[in-house]
Amino acid sequence: MPIFLFNRLLQASGVLVSVAFLAFLLFQYVGDPVIFLLGQDATPQQIRELRSALGLDQSFLVQFQHFLGNAIQGEFGISLRQGTKVSKLIAERLPATLELATIAALLALAAGIPMGVYAALRAGRFSTQVLMTISLLGVSLPTFLIGILLILLFSVNLGWLPSFGRGDTLQLGWWSTGLLSVAGWKHIVLPATTLAIFQLTLIMRLVRAEMLEVLRTDYIRFARARGLSNRAIHFGHALRNTLVPVMTITGLQLGGLIAFAIITETVFQWPGMGLLFIQAVSFADIPVMAAYLCLVSLIFVTINLIVDLLYVLVDPRIRIDRPRKA
Amino acid sequence: MSQHGNPITRWLDSDVGYSLRNSPVAMTAAVVAFICLFCALFAGWVAPQDPFDLATLELADARQPPAWLEGGSPKYWLGTDDQGRDILSAVIHGARISLVVGLTSVALSLLIGVALGLLAGFIGGWVDALLMRLCDVMLSFPAILVALLIAGVGRALFPNAQTPVAFGVLIVSITLTGWVQYARTVRGSTLVERDKEYVQAARLIGVSPLRILRRHVLPNVLGPVLVLATIQVATAILTEATLSFLGVGVPPTSPSLGTLIRVGNDYLFSGEWWITVFPGAMLIIIALSINLLGDWLRDALNPRLR
Amino acid sequence: MVMNLLEVNNLVVEFPTRRGLLRALDGVSLTIAPGEILGVVGESGAGKSLTGAAIIGLLDPPGRISSGEIHLAGERIDQYSADQMRGIRGRRIGAIFQDPLASLDPLYSIGHQLIETIRTHLPLTAGQARQRAIELLEETGIPAAAERINHYPHQFSGGMRQRVVIALALAAEPQLVIADEPTTALDVSIQAQVIGLLKRICHDRGAAVMLITHDMGVIAETCDRVAVMYAGRIVEIGPVQQVIHAPAHPYTVGLMASIPDLETDLERLAQIDGAMPRLDAIPPGCAFHPRCPRVFERCRFERPELLDAGTSRAACWLHAPEVAP
Numbered sequence: 001m002p003i004f005l006f007n008r009l010l011q012a013s014g015v016l017v018s019v020a021f022l023a024f025l026l027f028q029y030v031g032d033p034v035i036f037l038l039g040q041d042a043t044p045q046q047i048r049e050l051r052s053a054l055g056l057d058q059s060f061l062v063q064f065q066h067f068l069g070n071a072i073q074g075e076f077g078i079s080l081r082q083g084t085k086v087s088k089l090i091a092e093r094l095p096a097t098l099e100l101a102t103i104a105a106l107l108a109l110a111a112g113i114p115m116g117v118y119a120a121l122r123a124g125r126f127s128t129q130v131l132m133t134i135s136l137l138g139v140s141l142p143t144f145l146i147g148i149l150l151i152l153l154f155s156v157n158l159g160w161l162p163s164f165g166r167g168d169t170l171q172l173g174w175w176s177t178g179l180l181s182v183a184g185w186k187h188i189v190l191p192a193t194t195l196a197i198f199q200l201t202l203i204m205r206l207v208r209a210e211m212l213e214v215l216r217t218d219y220i221r222f223a224r225a226r227g228l229s230n231r232a233i234h235f236g237h238a239l240r241n242t243l244v245p246v247m248t249i250t251g252l253q254l255g256g257l258i259a260f261a262i263i264t265e266t267v268f269q270w271p272g273m274g275l276l277f278i279q280a281v282s283f284a285d286i287p288v289m290a291a292y293l294c295l296v297s298l299i300f301v302t303i304n305l306i307v308d309l310l311y312v313l314v315d316p317r318i319r320i321d322r323p324r325k326a
Numbered sequence: 327m328s329q330h331g332n333p334i335t336r337w338l339d340s341d342v343g344y345s346l347r348n349s350p351v352a353m354t355a356a357v358v359a360f361i362c363l364f365c366a367l368f369a370g371w372v373a374p375q376d377p378f379d380l381a382t383l384e385l386a387d388a389r390q391p392p393a394w395l396e397g398g399s400p401k402y403w404l405g406t407d408d409q410g411r412d413i414l415s416a417v418i419h420g421a422r423i424s425l426v427v428g429l430t431s432v433a434l435s436l437l438i439g440v441a442l443g444l445l446a447g448f449i450g451g452w453v454d455a456l457l458m459r460l461c462d463v464m465l466s467f468p469a470i471l472v473a474l475l476i477a478g479v480g481r482a483l484f485p486n487a488q489t490p491v492a493f494g495v496l497i498v499s500i501t502l503t504g505w506v507q508y509a510r511t512v513r514g515s516t517l518v519e520r521d522k523e524y525v526q527a528a529r530l531i532g533v534s535p536l537r538i539l540r541r542h543v544l545p546n547v548l549g550p551v552l553v554l555a556t557i558q559v560a561t562a563i564l565t566e567a568t569l570s571f572l573g574v575g576v577p578p579t580s581p582s583l584g585t586l587i588r589v590g591n592d593y594l595f596s597g598e599w600w601i602t603v604f605p606g607a608m609l610i611i612i613a614l615s616i617n618l619l620g621d622w623l624r625d626a627l628n629p630r631l632r
Numbered sequence: 633m634v635m636n637l638l639e640v641n642n643l644v645v646e647f648p649t650r651r652g653l654l655r656a657l658d659g660v661s662l663t664i665a666p667g668e669i670l671g672v673v674g675e676s677g678a679g680k681s682l683t684g685a686a687i688i689g690l691l692d693p694p695g696r697i698s699s700g701e702i703h704l705a706g707e708r709i710d711q712y713s714a715d716q717m718r719g720i721r722g723r724r725i726g727a728i729f730q731d732p733l734a735s736l737d738p739l740y741s742i743g744h745q746l747i748e749t750i751r752t753h754l755p756l757t758a759g760q761a762r763q764r765a766i767e768l769l770e771e772t773g774i775p776a777a778a779e780r781i782n783h784y785p786h787q788f789s790g791g792m793r794q795r796v797v798i799a800l801a802l803a804a805e806p807q808l809v810i811a812d813e814p815t816t817a818l819d820v821s822i823q824a825q826v827i828g829l830l831k832r833i834c835h836d837r838g839a840a841v842m843l844i845t846h847d848m849g850v851i852a853e854t855c856d857r858v859a860v861m862y863a864g865r866i867v868e869i870g871p872v873q874q875v876i877h878a879p880a881h882p883y884t885v886g887l888m889a890s891i892p893d894l895e896t897d898l899e900r901l902a903q904i905d906g907a908m909p910r911l912d913a914i915p916p917g918c919a920f921h922p923r924c925p926r927v928f929e930r931c932r933f934e935r936p937e938l939l940d941a942g943t944s945r946a947a948c949w950l951h952a953p954e955v956a957p
Contacts, residue, residue, distance in 0.1 A: 015463055015466070018463060026479065030479060030482045030483060031482060133351075136614065136617055136618065136621065137610075137614060139617060140560065140564075140610060140613040140614040140617045141610060141613070142564040142567055142568050142571075142609070142613075143568070144567075144568055144571045144572075144584075144587070145567075145587065145606050145609065145610065148587065148591060148594070148602060148606065149606070151594065152594060152599060152602075152603070156594055156595060156599075217734065218729055218731060218734035218735050219734060219735055219736055219737045219738075221690060221729065221735075222727070222729060222735040222736070222797070222800075223737070224690060224718075224721065225688060225690060225721055225722065225726070225727035225729075225801075226721065226722040226726070226749045226752070226800060226801070226803070226804075227718055227719065227720070227721035227722025227723055227749075227752060227753060227804070228722070228748065228749065228752055229718070229752060230718075232748060232752070236748075237737050237739075237740070240739050241737065241738075241739060244739065252466065255466075256468040259467075259468035259470055259471040260468065260470065262470065262471075262474065262572075263470070263568055263571075263572065266571075266572055267591075277474070278474070278572050278573075278574070280478065281474050281475075281477060281478035281481065281572075281574050282481070282573055282574060284478060284481040284482035284485065286478075286482060289475065289478050293475065296471065297467075300466060300467070304466070314739075315738075315739065316738070316739060316741075316784045316786070317738055317784070317786050320784060320786075320787065
């Protein structure tokens with residue numbers, strides 16, 4: 001098992017370095033890296049000094065090293081669009097996105113898994129077919145449209161929920177949270193639901209498909225042959241065997257929530273990293289794009305590692321080695 | 327399967343055709359998809375008005391609701407936007423742009439993916455390993471992120487892009503998010519076929535690898551690739567719509583459904599809901615019918631479910 | 633006369649398919665006395681496993697029992713509801729399947745699976761159930777049972793796993809055990825051990841066994857009686873020595889002849905011409921008649937019932953009372 005972990009860590013670092021390399025290419029060659037680092041108001045003298053300090057005539061590898069060093073410290077220069085340090089911008093926006101993504105993830109799991117189990121156990125019934133058709137709708141509706149429709153219904157027509165912003169936020173150190181006020185919760189409902197629906201549908205379909213497969217296995221058949229109760233078979237054996245592979249795929253998908261948040265934040269004007277990124281793309285604000293890229297890949301890789309660890313803990317076949325044949 | 331009759335009746339009699347005939351949902355979806363495709367491709371003839379021809383717009387007709395509501399008129403069936411553009415025409419033309427971008431991107435991803443997959447599977451070794459690594463990394467990133475990055479880089483590299491370049495960047499960005507699935511599937515099948523004895527024999531004799539690939543691997547792989555392609559068309563259309571909605575998709579001179587939705591979004595709170603809702607509905611109809619078709623196709627081609 | 637433990641009368645199992653109704657079992661009748669071992673032998677696709685599945689109520693849908701009766705100790709069970717069948721499975725009828733690794737849930741220890749089965753059917757506390765589980769493992773020959781009870785299925789070898797499966801099947805002391813190809817997936821050297829274990833442990837409990845296999849050698853070693861199946865029907869049934877040494881049905885004769893004898897020199901292996909018909913293309917009359925070396929007119933039109941042929945019975949017109957043996 002330690003070898004397994006070591007391998008995964010190695011892979012993870014490989015991915016991080018590759019992404020950093022991409023960000024480096026962006027930073028270095030699409031536009032002027034010196035301007036990126038100093039901002040557009042830099043004096044010619046500063047530019048000259050930095051150019052020689054950076055050693056732009058030095059080898060590729062040295063420059064990459066330099067970039068990496070900066071990246072690890074969170075130093076990505078100055079935003080072209082806003083003129084402030086990129087690291088500061090991101091620090092401001094990160095909590096909003098993380099809160100949104102977490103709530104959405106919890107929502108998707110709490111609703112998606114039970115629905116998937118229901119659809120598998122009650123396969124063929126009319127209610128299940130309706131459920132599956134609605135789920136197809138969930139996959140066919142782009143996230144931004146869901147957001148707009150929800151706004152149309154709950155904000156414009158019913159006037160129950162607000163449609164933009166975070167509401168009142170409380171500052172805890174460098175983290176700003178909207179979860180400690182009623183207004184904050186009201187504001188997060190629609191965006192979180194919008195973000196969750198796509199994932200929810202995927203999770204539901206995945207759980208259903210996997211559970212149907214599991215229900216056809218020999219060990220379930222043998223469990224039936226032993227006269228075990230439906231509860232023991234479906235929730236003890238089938239569900240557990242379903243959740244183990246589902247867990248890995250779901251974990252990876254939930255990482256994608258961070259990216260899908262871009263769309264949701266745009267629709268709801270949620271002041272998070274996603275909105276920052278899309279503004280950067282419109283403006284061709286390379287420093288922000290590079291920073292976002294590195295941060296997001298760090299989050300992905302971390303989630304991947306956590307998921308792998310969980311898998312090892314849950315599946316005894318990996319946790320406990322097979323006996324060596326004498 | 328019957329051996330007589332013309333190709334169409336024979337196909338209808340086959341397992342796949344039988345499955346289609348027996349699934350009313352799939353048949354409806356197929357019909358709807360065809361109607362949309364037809365309208366979109368022949369937009370110029372089908373749409374009552376050309377929404378891009380500024381001369382035909384009448385500002386006085388702006389912001390009219392759909393024909394069945396008070397204030398609406400049968401001339402503008404689905405209402406008009408803030409510049410007097412007929413929503414119905416705008417939706418039809420927008421659908422065309424969405425479909426063209428979607429189909430082109432999928433066709434390109436398919437070509438790239440299948441080619442790379444065949445290459446990796448057949449040559450093996452480090453080429454294969456490299457490709458698989460690349461696929462893994464690409465798959466772990468959400469498509470939208472990759473598309474956005476490419477769009478952003480495109481904007482940085484070509485700041486005053488002309489329409490064809492803008493379209494090019496858009497299509498490239500969607501293409502690059504889709505090729506991975508094909509590559510993987512095709513590579514898997516190629517590996518299986520390559521190790522079969524008749525392929526090894528053919529190579530010994532000196533049959534060109536291209537021929538082997540074409541005659542033996544490709545037919546085996548067409549089924550899953552077809553299913554993938556169908557579902558990916560829906561995905562590509564939605565991705566394009568998302569990018570256009572976010573403002574980094576099609577150029578504003580050729581509004582796709584996504585652009586229309588974005589424009590209409592501004593009028594939600596002032597009550598002119600139709601400017602957003604109808605393009606949205608069209609998008610949903612197209613995506614849903616293609617997804618249903620893809621779902622049905624997958625079940626129909628799955629030997630285990632027969 | 634002792635009542636039969638299991639009586640199956642004219643069991644018909646059908647599968648509705650796109651191409652029509654497929655009859656997989658066509659009028660299967662057999663009996664098993666308490667404590668008896670009945671072998672069910674035949675080629676792949678003859679319907680052996682289906683018979684076992686139908687008896688224990690585990691037919692895969694859309695398959696269903698269309699007609700016929702199944703009696704367990706006098707009680708008719710083929711029309712029982714799902715809940716009623718659940719009460720019978722494990723407690724009165726047990727089952728063992730072919731692949732021992734696939735039969736065990738990989739995520740739970742074998743102890744957990746044993747205790748769960750025991751406590752489902754018997755009113756024991758956790759401690760008592762655990763003790764009983766350890767005893768069962770010892771009885772099936774698992775060394776260091778008290779330790780290994782906490783191990784997971786993948787930590788056992790193939791033969792050991794099948795022993796665990798046997799322990800699980802017998803945990804609630806069923807009167808009848810249906811063993812569907814229990815040794816096919818095992819090494820030859822282990823097969824004998826496992827069969828021996830099965831025989832012994834069932835004998836100790838007075839449990840009857842329905843041993844489904846295509847291996848005639850196992851049948852000869854283990855069974856009291858044997859039923860030969862062909863195309864969803866039983867073509868011969870009788871005491872094992874009788875059927876093996878004096879087969880009454882031409883199909884059984886062909887089967888026996890095709891088993892190579894180590895003592896005689898052979899130029900070619902004997903075989904029966906043709907192949908078993910597909911379920912949707914079963915010929916009229918006797919299903920075997922197109923391949924039968926002793927076929928005559930009646931065979932082509934009239935389907936034979938099981939007729940007496942000495943101590944066994946065979947579905948063959950050669951044994952009709954009018955025909956001299």
